[in-house]
Amino acid sequence: MTLTGPALSDAPADEIFRLATRGDARDTDQILTEAGAPPARLAYLDPPYNSGRHFGSYSDAMDRQEWVAMITQTLQSVRSVMRLDGSVWLQIDGQVEHLVRLTMDEVFGPGNNIGSITWQRKERAAFLHAQMATVTVT
Structure with a gap:
């Protein structure tokens, strides 16, 4: 895992603290706790899509149960370092979005979901033009 940001000991307690991590999110709780980082206000996750x-x-x-267990463990790890008013953004493929939504409801509570953002690539393969539906943002 890579940590990027100012040295924790150099950051004044009243200053906004910025830290980016890159790696397996399941390791973040231990690393951030050991580093003395304050609770996070934002987590952006780009987990494996289980594309095969x-x-x-x-x-x-992975098989579905193994993948859901990995996502659950990841979200529980992230939750342990989040502020109560923190925000978790997760980029995921539409094929497993329903599984992630159920898992997030389980970890964070169903009342904490604000919504989903769906985007469409500007360029798409010619064979998709006839099959693509209108994109909506909820």
């Missing part, structure tokens, strides 16, 4: 593909650094092919 294999990449150099990880496999994106």
